[in-house]
Amino acid sequence: MSIASDLIRGHTDNIILSLLMKGDSYGYRINKDIMELTDRRFEFKEATLYTAFRRLEQSGAIISYWGDEQAGARRKYYSITDKGRRQYIESLTEWEKTKNVVDRLLYAAKHEPEGL
Amino acid sequence: MSIASDLIRGHTDNIILSLLMKGDSYGYRINKDIMELTDRRFEFKEATLYTAFRRLEQSGAIISYWGDEQAGARRKYYSITDKGRRQYIESLTEWEKTKNVVDRLLYAAKHEPEGL
């Protein structure tokens, strides 16, 4: 739990793009990376993750291909496209704007009486 | 425009509680305050706002009463309860955690190669 999903909603696709900026990866590994990066404070539910992959592939932000594992379960790898890279870059600006706006609104009550 | 609603989702109720921490207010005014606090970068859609009021009142975080305006349109005022105050305080911690987690994930690609 830790982080409510409604607080992450809107970041899902961009988080996936962010991890794919480091190189091609596959679903299970991406979620494990997310867990590690957040000290186990967050991970996607599987259904959410695969829904996001489908959405991103349909919009052209990523492409997929099957790996040629000799052993173990097959893996579907994802690769970020130029469109996906642009979307990722834009998401960083969006996130900075969001932090600014939410900070102002959530701390409105505390910063308001500055006239004292 | 400006801020995607999915990035605010999850903060809606807490933003309203934050403004009510400053004192009782009513829907129309709250939304105007939000617009000003964010330099017109953000405001709620009316339907979103009133949905949130109903949700907050049903959960006991706020209570409402009709103002006794002598002139002009009638106003429904909202007042934050103790439960609402506790929820607001908790939301600040949640928000700080969320910022930390999203920062880590969105900037993962940039901070990763630290071994150089």
Added chain:
DNA sequence: CACAATACCTCATCTGTCAAGGTATATCGG
């Protein structure tokens, strides 16, 4: 008198999340 601003409300629809279910392979302890 038309229009804008104030001020409230509802309903149907859309989107993203997720519980629950499924498939298949590899490894490890007993």
Added chain:
DNA sequence: CCGATATACCTTGACAGATGAGGTATTGTG
């Protein structure tokens, strides 16, 4: 050898929040 656990993928239906579109009523302004 068998059951459990980990890896790795997928789908479906239900649910919750946001919102477009519509509505009501009052007051002030040109």
